[in-house]
Amino acid sequence: MTKVIPSVILAIFILFMNSGTFFKKYGLTEPVPFYFQRIEQMITRGEWQEAAANLNRLESAWRRAVRLLQFSEERDEINNFQHSLARLKGYVAAEETGGALAALYELEETWADLGK
Template sequence: MKKSIRILIPVILLAFFIAVMTTGAILKKPMGEKDDLIHYIELMEEEILNQNWKEASDHLSDAKKAWKKVVRRIQFSAERDEINELHKTLDRTSGFIKAKDKGGAMAELAEAQNIWTELGK
């Protein structure tokens, strides 16, 4: 009995850790309206193309809030570099929106979408 417990506990722990570390693709999906990062990025793209900078800035704030919710779920299953890079991309987008630079903002949003696609694979 003791021998089986000594074997069973590490096996269960390993299975749990493997499950946590491989669920990034599932956990990054939106679980509500307020954490749909890709939706906010698409809204930002529309507003930037129409040069509605105030609305784009509002959507960026919503995207940052959504990112904070998502990053809590995926922090153990995604690479830290990818998480930091997406955070930096959103910050750079903020600068481009303030400067009203359509090309720069669109490039950063395309980069954010690319990072999001690769996140948790």
């Protein structure tokens, strides 16, 4: 019995620490990738106010997602996503299409790398 309890606790922690991929796909009420294509279309059409509004929604979805992912993902990856998001917000505010698309693609790549 003395070996069973620590083993069970250790197994629970291992499952929790590796749960990022599951939470990323199934645990989010408002998935982050939903906004990637939508924002890309708005940027290419020059709909900057709509892109900024959707970017704010993306940021709030990210804030909810990071609460679930922070225990299973590397802090550097989370920081990379936040930095890319801030960069994208700057490009959208400046209405710079090329930079905004580059930052958006970087954001998508960082999201895809979370949980790997």
